[in-house]
Amino acid sequence: VEKPDWSTVPFIMADQGPVRRRIELWFRRNKISNPMIYATVGGHEAMVSMVALGCGVALLPEVVLENSPEPVRNRVMILDRSDEKTPFELGVCAQKKRLHEPLIEAFWRILPNHK
Numbered sequence: 001v002e003k004p005d006w007s008t009v010p011f012i013m014a015d016q017g018p019v020r021r022r023i024e025l026w027f028r029r030n031k032i033s034n035p036m037i038y039a040t041v042g043g044h045e046a047m048v049s050m051v052a053l054g055c056g057v058a059l060l061p062e063v064v065l066e067n068s069p070e071p072v073r074n075r076v077m078i079l080d081r082s083d084e085k086t087p088f089e090l091g092v093c094a095q096k097k098r099l100h101e102p103l104i105e106a107f108w109r110i111l112p113n114h115k
Contacts, residue, residue: 006030010038010056012047019044023059051076 014020027035038056041047047058048068052075065073092111098104 006032007034008036010036012050012056012058013037013040014044014047014060015040015042019060026059048072048076 011023013023027033036056039050041050044060044064045068047060048064049072050056051058052072057079062078065076065078068076092108094104094108099108
């Protein structure tokens with residue numbers, strides 16, 4: 001299978017955050033100096049929907065795909081990223097006023113570096 005010319009592939013980009021930084025790093029590693037950006041959006045779910053509509057490709061956490069509605073999920077394909085094995089960091093947040101609730105408190109306590 002021939003490697004695609006990534007500079008000609010339309011990308012759906014996150015407007016900010018870890019996903020944005022990850023794709024920018026991937027562009028640099030693959031020497032893509034002028035990527036074709038189809039759209040920049042604020043939500044990962046919108047990125048998946050745009051890929052499902054055929055607007056382009058996106059790099060995003062697999063958990064977003066796994067939790068996308070079935071009609072959307074069934075229209076996209078996950079490409080093997082054997083070149084990228086760096087873990088994707090996720091943040092956890094909760095309302096301060098709910099931290100005393102038993103389930104939230106128990107979950108919060110098992111997190112590394114909880115405060």
